[in-house]
Amino acid sequence: MERSAAVLDLTECFERIDELWSPKIVAQVGDTQVKLAKVQGSFDWHAHEREDELFLVHSGRLKLEFRDGEVWLGPGQMYRVPAGVEHRPVAPDEVRLMLIEPAGTRNTGDRLTERTVEAEWM
């Protein structure tokens, strides 16, 4: 039976991320992946047609803009963006965040842009 290789320390994992807006996969449970990302600035408006996306902030303050409003998330706060809902993450200062979403979820949703990246395992 498979055993996980090691304990993952979130702070250490974030330290290994250099690139902004480029989520790294750290764990998978069934078809769902846990990803970590450093973000700063404004991302592109996008929606994920089929995938729910859960944002959990580790440090910093993240704004999620919607077409009809916005929410702010601080450390230890989370918010689920349901499939199909257009959103834009905005981080005035650096934010470290965890994403919980189906494997294969693209960071720019249903669009391919210059900011589209294929999530890789850390």
Added chain:
Amino acid sequence: MERSAAVLDLTECFERIDELWSPKIVAQVGDTQVKLAKVQGSFDWHAHEREDELFLVHSGRLKLEFRDGEVWLGPGQMYRVPAGVEHRPVAPDEVRLMLIEPAGTRNTGDRLTERTVEAEWM
């Protein structure tokens, strides 16, 4: 299109949990649920035949015992227990933890015991 009702603050959510070893569902992404639990003491040995289970410690120190070893998790540390692996969580002092696992995962795994609870939404 559905919108999540509110921002969830993990610390506030944990404050609302009274019962030990009784995970509460706080979010669902596809078929995967995020649950929060307060635990203290030793739980029952169990395995989940089909479900991977991810433990992420929010506060305190959690020991995961396996038949062939153990790991300790502190705040911000996580560990994935793959399906089929027998394990026993042990918390010398109170631990607040997040579980990420498929919907329907039973806390006592493949056994029904006096500690079996049906996870409810918070």
